[in-house]
Amino acid sequence: MELFREPKINWIRLMPLGAALSLALTLASVLSLVLKGGPRWGIDFRGGTLVYVKFRQQPPLDQIRRALMGRVPGEITVQEITGAREVIIGTEMRSEQELDRARRIITETLAERFAPEKGKLDLNNVGREVLAERLREPLQRAGVNLSEPQLQELAGRIVEFRDRERSGLLGSVDELAAVPGVTPAVLGVLKQEATLAPFTIRQVEIVGPKVGADLRQKALMATLYALAGMLVYIAFRFEFVAGIGAVVASFHDALITIGVFSWLDREISLTVIAAILTLIGYSINDTIVVFDRVRENLKVRFREALPEVVNVSVNQTLSRTVMTSGTTLAAVLALYFLGGPVLNSMALALLVGVIVGTYSSIFVASAIVVGWHNLSERRKKAAGSVAAAPVSKTKEVARKVGRAAR
Amino acid sequence: MKRSVRARAIVIAVVLLLSVLGLTGLPRSVEQVKANLRRNIRLGLDLRGGTHLILQVRVHEAVKARADMTIESLRQELRRAGIEFSQLERNDPQRVEEADSIAIYLRGVPSARAGDLRQLITQRFPMWVLTAISDTDYRLTMRPSELLALKRETVERTIRTLERRINALGLTEPVIQQHGAAESTYQILVQLPGVDDPARVKQIMGTTAVLEVSEVKDGPFSSREQALAKYGGVLPLNTKLVPEMRRAGEAGETWWLVSRVPVITGEDLRMARPSRDEFGKWETDFTLGPDGARRFAQHTERNIGNRLAIILDNQVRSAPVIQSRIEDQGRITGAANEQDAADLALVLQSGSLPAGIDYLEERTIGPSLGSDSIRQGLSAAVLGLILVAAIMLVYYKASGINAIVALLMNGLITLAALSYFGAVWTLPGIAGFVLSLGMAVDSNILIFERIREELRAGKGVIAAVDAGFDRAFITIVDTHVVTVVSCAFLFMFGTGPVRGFAVTLVIGLIANVFTAVFVSRTIFNWVLFRQREAVSISI
Numbered sequence: 053m054e055l056f057r058e059p060k061i062n063w064i065r066l067m068p069l070g071a072a073l074s075l076a077l078t079l080a081s082v083l084s085l086v087l088k089g090g091p092r093w094g095i096d097f098r099g100g101t102l103v104y105v106k107f108r109q110q111p112p113l114d115q116i117r118r119a120l121m122g123r124v125p126g127e128i129t130v131q132e133i134t135g136a137r138e139v140i141i142g143t144e145m146r147s148e149q150e151l152d153r154a155r156r157i158i159t160e161t162l163a164e165r166f167a168p169e170k171g172k173l174d175l176n177n178v179g180r181e182v183l184a185e186r187l188r189e190p191l192q193r194a195g196v197n198l199s200e201p202q203l204q205e206l207a208g209r210i211v212e213f214r215d216r217e218r219s220g221l222l223g224s225v226d227e228l229a230a231v232p233g234v235t236p237a238v239l240g241v242l243k244q245e246a247t248l249a250p251f252t253i254r255q256v257e258i259v260g261p262k263v264g265a266d267l268r269q270k271a272l273m274a275t276l277y278a279l280a281g282m283l284v285y286i287a288f289r290f291e292f293v294a295g296i297g298a299v300v301a302s303f304h305d306a307l308i309t310i311g312v313f314s315w316l317d318r319e320i321s322l323t324v325i326a327a328i329l330t331l332i333g334y335s336i337n338d339t340i341v342v343f344d345r346v347r348e349n350l351k352v353r354f355r356e357a358l359p360e361v362v363n364v365s366v367n368q369t370l371s372r373t374v375m376t377s378g379t380t381l382a383a384v385l386a387l388y389f390l391g392g393p394v395l396n397s398m399a400l401a402l403l404v405g406v407i408v409g410t411y412s413s414i415f416v417a418s419a420i421v422v423g424w425h426n427l428s429e430r431r432k433k434a435a436g437s438v439a440a441a442p443v444s445k446t447k448e449v450a451r452k453v454g455r456a457a458r
Numbered sequence: 459m460k461r462s463v464r465a466r467a468i469v470i471a472v473v474l475l476l477s478v479l480g481l482t483g484l485p486r487s488v489e490q491v492k493a494n495l496r497r498n499i500r501l502g503l504d505l506r507g508g509t510h511l512i513l514q515v516r517v518h519e520a521v522k523a524r525a526d527m528t529i530e531s532l533r534q535e536l537r538r539a540g541i542e543f544s545q546l547e548r549n550d551p552q553r554v555e556e557a558d559s560i561a562i563y564l565r566g567v568p569s570a571r572a573g574d575l576r577q578l579i580t581q582r583f584p585m586w587v588l589t590a591i592s593d594t595d596y597r598l599t600m601r602p603s604e605l606l607a608l609k610r611e612t613v614e615r616t617i618r619t620l621e622r623r624i625n626a627l628g629l630t631e632p633v634i635q636q637h638g639a640a641e642s643t644y645q646i647l648v649q650l651p652g653v654d655d656p657a658r659v660k661q662i663m664g665t666t667a668v669l670e671v672s673e674v675k676d677g678p679f680s681s682r683e684q685a686l687a688k689y690g691g692v693l694p695l696n697t698k699l700v701p702e703m704r705r706a707g708e709a710g711e712t713w714w715l716v717s718r719v720p721v722i723t724g725e726d727l728r729m730a731r732p733s734r735d736e737f738g739k740w741e742t743d744f745t746l747g748p749d750g751a752r753r754f755a756q757h758t759e760r761n762i763g764n765r766l767a768i769i770l771d772n773q774v775r776s777a778p779v780i781q782s783r784i785e786d787q788g789r790i791t792g793a794a795n796e797q798d799a800a801d802l803a804l805v806l807q808s809g810s811l812p813a814g815i816d817y818l819e820e821r822t823i824g825p826s827l828g829s830d831s832i833r834q835g836l837s838a839a840v841l842g843l844i845l846v847a848a849i850m851l852v853y854y855k856a857s858g859i860n861a862i863v864a865l866l867m868n869g870l871i872t873l874a875a876l877s878y879f880g881a882v883w884t885l886p887g888i889a890g891f892v893l894s895l896g897m898a899v900d901s902n903i904l905i906f907e908r909i910r911e912e913l914r915a916g917k918g919v920i921a922a923v924d925a926g927f928d929r930a931f932i933t934i935v936d937t938h939v940v941t942v943v944s945c946a947f948l949f950m951f952g953t954g955p956v957r958g959f960a961v962t963l964v965i966g967l968i969a970n971v972f973t974a975v976f977v978s979r980t981i982f983n984w985v986l987f988r989q990r991e992a993v994s995i996s997i
Contacts, residue, residue: 220826
């Protein structure tokens with residue numbers, strides 16, 4: 053199967069159109085960022101507390117919000133993870149001193165509001181140690197004699213069954229009958245001693261404002277250094293303009309990705325930054341493949357003008373570009389749909405990045421190189437230099453590039 | 459060509475064998491294979507559940523303590539040398555960032571004695587630098603090298619103490635290490651797999667546990683002001699005021715005036731354990747080492763009828779009257795329950811922290827989330843692999859198999875390399891792996907497209923394959939180097955999971971150069987070699 057057999061698309065003529073589209077997308081991103089007062093930073097960067105709670109039924113967002121209102125200082129956000137019956141309860145934090153407070157209040161409030169029977173052991177939110185501790189005496193009273201290691205093992209099995217087989221939430225105590233070691237007698241004790249809250253706390257993230265500011269700076273530095281590093285490498289391997297083109301293209305990709313996140317009101321977390329850095333690498337990757345071909349073609353087609361050579365090179369690598377984007381997109385789509393809520397944002401960033409990155413290597417990176425060439429040509433002509441400039445210019449480029457390749 | 463194929467096959471077989479061995483070890487049974495796999499594929503906190511903490515050492519407290527010690531001995535030295543002064547004190551910055559600005563101020567020294575003062579400081583206090591503010595006033599600051607050493611030592615001692623405390627809790631595979639630059643951030647990373655309620659661990663780690671048993675000079679007072687008023691606002695030499703710990707249900711404060719120099723400290727402790735007093739209340743008993751016991755015996759013998767204050771973290775726990783000579787036993791009362799008493803015994807045994815700590819960050823991942831994440835990550839990886847494989851097979855026909863073999867080998871080598879390096883799998887790590895699957899076939903695609911082009915240009919099959927690999931190789935090197943550059947920065951600036959992502963991606967890329975270029979080429983050569991006259995190729 054072949055999708056493109058020696059395509060002869062005139063990319064140069066399409067470039068103004070592409071430039072307009074790029075400009076529009078960039079402006080839209082900047083506009084959204086300006087309107088919304090910068091990107092929506094995740095907890096990693098702004099500091100605060102996030103408690104992830106999974107519910108058995110559809111989570112009662114309003115009830116949670118009302119129960120917490122006034123008990124936690126500052127603004128509370130209760131956000132639902134769609135399709136997962138999970139909510140993320142978030143609060144802000146002003147200083148490290150209150151690090152523990154919000155979490156404690158949130159867990160206590162949830163237990164008060166939703167736990168059916170107070171004082172009983174909540175099987176959906178108990179750890180192995182406490183479970184063993186609480187079962188020891190009732191089991192003895194019920195005539196179930198277990199040695200200490202046996203008791204610990206039983207508790208471990210129950211907790212593991214809940215976490216592995218039931219994703220942390222038991223519907224009824226009877227489900228535990230499937231656990232090896234839970235005899236009818238044990239089950240009877242469990243039923244008597246334990247209750248099941250309709251929720252379980254899945255994850256807690258607490259980031260102090262100090263760390264947040266620190267991480268934000270580090271993320272920015274990482275991005276800038278990565279861009280600078282690539283600029284140096286490409287300038288060294290190809291030409292300085294090529295480096296500029298590639299770096300502008302990947303900056304453009306990163307900006308549009310951040311813009312998409314801003315439009316969708318999605319948070320920028322640490323993993324999203326990692327994804328953005330990766331897509332910068334991917335975008336440059338794509339650009340290099342085109343530039344590499346330009347360099348190679350310049351050696352044999354030195355009589356043609358640079359724009360012509362770029363056009364031929366883009367066409368020659370088109371099949372590869374489309375195929376690679378296709379396979380990468382396939383992998384990223386798998387991540388997007390199956391990777392779960394934690395990886396979803398990362399996959400979204402990669403999804404946007406792969407599409408924009410493929411487009412930008414032609415319409416931004418190559419366009420900059422061609423534009424630069426045309427500009428210097430025009431300037432030469434304006435300066436009244438002798439004709440035949442195109443040939444001499446390309447020869448010069450070919451010589452430079454050839455030297456680099458050697 | 460036959461020989462080169464064979465040599466290449468041997469290299470590939472060795473790499474494959476090493477990869478498999480890296481994952482399974484040398485097993486004797488099926489169970490052992492499973493156990494080794496579980497051990498070698500190590501899961502990060504986000505996949506197995508646990509707590510991740512970042513804490514900051516309040517190094518400025520250690521610097522202040524050093525300054526206080528210097529002030530005490532400087533006061534004595536000045537007196538001995540007969541150098542007069544009106545004031546000797548230090549500033550009191552409250553933030554870690556200001557640790558470097560801590561200084562001692564010496565005021566009112568007669569200008570005639572300036573030379574003597576300088577000489578005294580250089581001889582007796584070489585760690586400090588004397589700067590004149592005016593004719594009679596001076597500022598003493600710590601030498602930068604000494605300050606740096608002190609701060610570093612404070613962080614290191616904190617790490618060692620935390621290690622002892624956490625190990626005493628019997629947790630499996632905890633990680634306690636320096637986080638960020640030692641000279642500027644003073645942060646420590648603590649990872650506790652399997653801990654999903656970190657409150658107690660944090661309590662145990664955070665207790666400074668500075669134990670002092672000191673002579674009570676005066677008291678009790680109902681307030682700090684009352685005590686100060688009694689002495690006209692200036693406390694007697696070498697004493698300090700310490701509040702008593704408030705117990706639940708008690709109103710009002712109690713203050714004690716105690717000697718600055720303790721009789722014994724936590725350093726003299728040999729053992730501590732929880733026990734019950736005669737009324738059944740929980741307390742922590744301690745036993746002293748021989749040196750401390752000697753001093754304690756001497757002191758208690760001479761001071762029968764006087765009070766002793768047992769001070770923990772600058773709070774008086776109790777101030778009993780000495781009834782008789784005590785050799786090596788003591789007890790700290792006031793525990794709320796057995797756990798409380800046991801935890802105090804634990805922190806006393808593990809030694810005190812050189813400075814307090816603040817928690818900056820805490821992430822706790824419940825075990826159920828971890829196993830869900832593994833499931834989702836794995837299904838994404840499998841689907842990604844199937845999709846990529848299908849695309850390659852449809853588009854490149856038999857050569858697609860070649861790419862898939864390279865891809866599978868890539869996955870195996872990446873897994874094995876992570877296990878050899880002792881790296882852990884994190885969720886972003888899995889994402890990096892899935893992404894590298896997509897990008898790994900890029901090298902194959904580059905080569906295949908090039909071979910097709912060369913074939914179209916009319917070259918023979920063997921020449922086309924040769925040219926395809928050679929030409930594409932330059933591009934492959936360029937693209938890989940650039941991605942490794944960006945990963946290097948991710949690794950340098952990233953934390954935990956992000957680093958995992960970068961490491962996985964880089965290993966995947968390196969494995970990719972081997973599989974997509976070397977392995978894939980060997981397969982082509984082998985196929986071409988088997989056909990007598992290489993005239994066709996399925997691509």
